[in-house]
Amino acid sequence: MQPLLSVRNLRVAVEGKEILRGVDLEVRPGEIHAIMGPNGSGKSTLAAVLAGREGYEVLEGEVLFDSQNLLEMEPEERARLGLFLAFQYPVEIPGVTLATFLRTALNAIRTARGQEPLDPIQFLNLARERMSWLGIDPAFLQRAVNEGFSGGEKKRNEIFQLLLLEPRLAILDETDSGLDIDALKIVAAGVNRMRSPERAFVVITHYQRLLNYIVPDIVHVLFDGRIIRSGGKELALELEERGYDWLRTEGEELVLPTLP
């Protein structure tokens, strides 16, 4: 099967400092990949570069999304092609209601897909349904985007957007941080509900905890800007138990093969 996302030898610098030092990653439709790694290993940089954030210098390598050169696209083009990033730190936007924001976004994406835009009533019905999956009060639609939301509410709101926009590839950047166990279960249930043979997920996390509920097919360890090991879901458990240090010595000498 054609990969949905194909990252090849990606080297990225921020303010002259090389953060990603040759990342290779292939994600096929239907797969859930977890990317784990200690702080500063480059996890969030990878997410940011994939989403199209400014300020990152690509030194080498390429990223194909559905066989198209992702790195040449504007962030909104990537979103309209079906890429979604759940932000680690969702942004507060005073004065713009969640409803206005998401209806504008959804209709931009629907139009790109050749679908009819939704009118306000159709949008509200869909939004309410998806909010109910996550136990979010529909009153949030009339509030300014993320303004005054608690940490947990912001994270839940990211997943709500995922459910609403139905991307082909969703990248979850530390969605578990700041969530208690109950919220984590709800978020995971929402994500699992979206699993399908056509859709893929890349779950970036520091901890194994989330992966109890969103069970990955493949776990990668990102360390010092490289993926130094890939394995099945049991790798996550091993990391939880042993930390990352045991890979440090091993990883710097060995180049481990990625899964076939």
Place this chain on the structure above:
Amino acid sequence: MASHDLQTRLVETFHRWQHDGDNLPWSPQHPLRHRAIAAFQRLGFPTTRHEDWKYTSIAPLLRPAYRLIPPPLPEPTALLHWLPALEGLPMPHVWLLNGLPVVARLPEQGQCWSFLQNSEGPPSFGSLLPLEDEAFVALNTAFAPDAAFVSLSGDSPDEVLHVAIVTTAETEPQLAHPRLWLRIEPNAHRRVLVSFHSLGAHPSLTNAAAELLVGPGAHLELVVWETDTTPAYLITTFSALLEQHARLGVWHVALGGAVTRNNLYIRLAGSGADAQLFGAMMVEGQQIIDHRTLVEHRVEQCTSNQLYKSVADDQGTITFSGRIHVYPGAQKTNAYQSHRAVLLSEKATVNARPQLEIYADDVRCTHGATTGSLDEEALFYLRCRGIPHAEAQALLLQAFLAEAISLLPDEVVRSRAEAVLEEWAHHTAEVTP
């Protein structure tokens, strides 16, 4: 030299009126007129050397060969032709056509009249405006052909009294001096909309002056609508007096013609009075808006709040000067002022000058001013959800500006204002790369 020419022409015209007599409803022999022309001759037109005009040169305003007297009033039916210029605002009660008042309909509880009905004018007429210190106030007082007097009583906030101020420059440049005197009677609660419209392809200079008297316990909610995009020059001076426990809210919606200068003077003269001043101001091209507020806390226990939002695109300039003056003895004053500006282009300019003068000790008085660009993080967040750059920018601009009118109480006027902001935000976002 243009300033000298126009000044000479004006003074000569005035003396001819005094000498030959004229048909003006507001007599050139009225005592205020003598003081006004003398003050104007003494002051002359301000230049940028004048502290209050430091950022705005009025030289271009003085260049056109203006017609100095209003053209004759049109037939009442001709007013209908101008309705489209009102942009969907409520039907006016009072028109000021090149300074000539026309009462089109009467408010439910209140009166409208002019010098035609009473050659004296109300007793307090002229007392609130700084006639001796400001050339444009002096000029208005010397040259306004008549004045509209409006007195409102009762508690009918849902009725918006609309004063439409129209300057026509269809066949030649026109100078107009609309003059308004408005009193809200004790304990009344009323809404007033004053809108400015310039018509015609020739330049026009509208020099408006208004006095607002808000009686004890009265509440005035005033919207000042300045959305002309024609190359018009506009100078407005609104001066308000608030008596005991009076409340005043003022909302400026200003898009900027060529040059707009607003002077908004608030005198809190009775304890417990409260003034809330808001404004959304937008410029593009080479437009200039210079907005000046002066809030005088003359007695104790008054409150004032100011929130202004500005967006400057292209080579536009916005100047905000906000002065809060707390008089000796005005204890328990609570005054706040905030001006926040977004620059959309490197060549746009925002000047912000907060000035606090405090001569009492038991006072809370703060101000804040920020100037920056649109929040890049917010822009990225919106784009990451598929919203095109220009549309994301428009959404953010609209939200930024809308805060200044969120408390505008009248639903009809507020939704018109929201539409104006939305339209401007989208228009400017598309032309900004």
